[in-house]
Amino acid sequence: MPAYEYRCRTCDTSFEVRRAITEPAAVTTPCPGGHADTSRVFTAVAVTRGGSSTAAFSAPSASAPAGGACCGGGCCG
Numbered sequence: 001m002p003a004y005e006y007r008c009r010t011c012d013t014s015f016e017v018r019r020a021i022t023e024p025a026a027v028t029t030p031c032p033g034g035h036a037d038t039s040r041v042f043t044a045v046a047v048t049r050g051g052s053s054t055a056a057f058s059a060p061s062a063s064a065p066a067g068g069a070c071c072g073g074g075c076c077g
């Protein structure tokens, strides 16, 4: 289960939340202080401690690699 890092904009606290990959990542997660104004921080902490995952899933990336084979589906419409 990947761990996502969030940051609270109210108290500037960073915290990690382990969330199932099937759950939407856009769900608002309150900080340990109870503030709801949090935002997800995109970092490379998607390594589960004590797990046996070997980068089985592709890391979320905002920029597509400079290649050309962007997709095989119908997203390039």
Ligand SMILES: [Zn+2]
Binding pocket: 008, 009, 010, 011, 012, 013, 031, 032, 033, 034, 035
């Ligand atoms: Zn907070």
